[in-house]
Amino acid sequence: MKNTLFKGLSVIVLIGLLLVACGGNAPATEKPVIEQPAVEATEAPAEATEAPAVSGGILTLGIAIEPETLDPGDAVYVQEQFILISLFDSLLSMAPDGSLHPGLATVWEPNEGYSEFTFTLRQDVTFHDGTAFTAEAVKASFDHIVSEAVLESGGKSLLQDHQYVETVVVDDHTVTVKFAASYPTFLRDAARQWLSISSPTALEKYGQDYGRNPVGTGPFKFVQWDAQSQIVIERNSDYNWAPEFAAHEGPAHLDQVVFRILSEAATRLTAFETGEILVASEPPALDAIAMAESGKALIQTFAQPGIPAILMINAGKAPTDDINVRKAMILAVNQEELAQTAFQSLGLPSYSVVSPTTWGYDEKADSLYRYNLEEAGRLLEESGWVDSDGDGIREKNGEKLTIDWPDNPSWSEAFNELLAGYLTNAGFDVQYRSMDDGAQYEELLAGNYTLVYMYWTRPDPSPLRYLFHSENIGGGAWTNFTSDELDAALADGDTQTDEETRKQDYITAQNIIMENALVLPMFTVNTSYLTSPAVQDFTFDLEGYPWIYDISIAQ
């Protein structure tokens, strides 16, 4: 009898556990709410139609990767920009539509050769540590970036590539930045976080530790950084110099922002569900959609401008030195299905080397290829690639149609199998070789590759020069393709000051690249966030970082 009781009890306990484990919300049938803020904003922000933003509250955000430093001059990665935009301001500011506006500088004057830039600075700005903002701060910040203290950073590349000479303090509120080469895009670059301004007092005081003790002029100031755990920032109540395109003026709405470092997507999702965080970055697509459908969350997505997720094709090595083979590769992939399968409704297909939300994007280059398996087959056969032995792989002169893809799967795991599947369908023999970043780089340098995965977030197509100009063959221009016309267009685009001509340069470049089938476009890189319904006015800046300054929390 005791045995039966025991068995009965254990059965009940097991059923109970199963119910707990499997019980969940039945999926609703309405479409999830996805907000896609247009990148082209209209002019100054419209008046809020809801109640005015409430002041106060703590915003907890779950982010996936911990920054390595909060020194803007030493920063490289996305996870740093994320936080830096709230702590620092730059000389200029850039609206979501790409237009330049005053920042810490109110007037700017380039010289004729675009090698010297004189800025008139605001007089009412102070750093978080009380230091007054003067020309001295600009000089200290830029000199710090090019100094030995910074080994490698986004800012350092920008300044050094254009041969930064010095920053001259003309007077307390006038400063001139000098380069030895022409740098027409400096004004745009000066609006980015990499060249934002740090407190000279803090730079001096903290030295090598400045990256853990950042001091800027931004709407929030740094409070603490618990390694591997969280970064806390709080409102700067003196803040009164927000960019003119912001939705409000004066100090930020939020009391405090806590960036909680939660590397596992499952952990972020759970913490969001329990309300421990109000915003979760990069949620897994299926879970995000389920939550949005149940009304518990909003999905905020941003299609990043710049170079979308593409595979660069080695046009200097067989079999992809044949343009038919390259075109066939592009036509063999169903981009729409790929994006949909890998990213659900959060993914968008891409058909060109520049994404649609980028300044200078050309529709014509984008329209050249659409999925067409038959045409792919026809092109391959025209070049003599036939499946003679019925194993599904095409051959020519006894050689298989082999694609060599050395890759680090942690970047591409969402789609690499899918993509290989499409190519195999068309008769390619895909050799995917999984390896470390370091090992992959060696293979690239040695030329042992057919495909390289690439994407590059930038408001304009300027990365095209690094990726396709023949001067970078052997280190960056992995397609190994040389064209004088392309080189000329890219070089001019880099230095051209007339906007229309510059746009034309990039349109030419996109068309040459796509006509020569140098890349296999796949999808646009989207950043997405799950936000709690309590979070108001969640918008993105032009690079896709949350514009925390305008966010408020409904109480």
Add this chain to the structure above:
Amino acid sequence: MVNYLVRRIFTSILVLFGVSVLVFSVIHLVPGDVTMAILGRQKVSPEKVAELRAQLGLNDPLYVQYGRYLNKALHGDLGVSIRNYLPVSKSIAEQMPSTFALAMSALALALSIGGILGLLAALRHGTWFDTLVMGLSVSGLSIPTFWMGLLLILLFSVKLGLFPSISNGSSPAELFLPALTLGLPEAAVVARMVRASMLDVLSKEYIITARAKGLPERLVILKHALRNALIPVVTFVGLQMAYLLGGATIVETMFARQGIGRLAVQSIFNRDYPMVQGVVLVTATIYVLINTLTDITYVFLNPKIRLK
């Protein structure tokens, strides 16, 4: 016995030495050039590569590099992270307390839950209770840590809202779920061990003698049986530190806690070789020390060895 102690300590030093050689070799066993792995895909000038090689001291003969490494390590200098340039020993010291708190609470939970259940199962040997405890302990052993953690989070955090799903401090509320996740499989093992050991001891002649002498059962169990039964458990617990330190990695990642387990994982993903080396060295040292201490303690507890 002194002989044994001396030999034991000497062995530990040898092991640590071997560990240091292995840890040192990590940076040289990396596929591809380690400087490329560090600098990533950026277009790097040969000067920068040479600079980094010099910085890492990679141009000297191996034994010189090892000597330098060992010397620094013995002085507490484990190098500098190549990601954020902070001293490795400082980062490890910062993360240790959290792992320590987690491991200790997990151990406490494991010993108390496992100990009591194991003891009771031994005393009720053959009954349904005994079978239940054995059944539960098999499940506890078989369930992977991350799955256990997910179930616990789902129940206690999401459904019941009693405990946070992410934690960081050492308050009981924050430690409870992580400690339970880490400690339950441990408790299962402890329960089995205690039960087996108790059963073994209870069948010994001196127990029969004690009962025959008329001692109250409570004293028989607690004073005579349990004390002897716990000796093998002590040894075993020392060995389980390895599991705790390793399992802490998964629990720390799941609950997003600070700790050296998570530090190890992150530094591996970041290819932060000095940090990986530092964490492995420190963890291995702790493990060796605990094992040595356990062995020494066992010597004192077990009269048979003590009197040799």
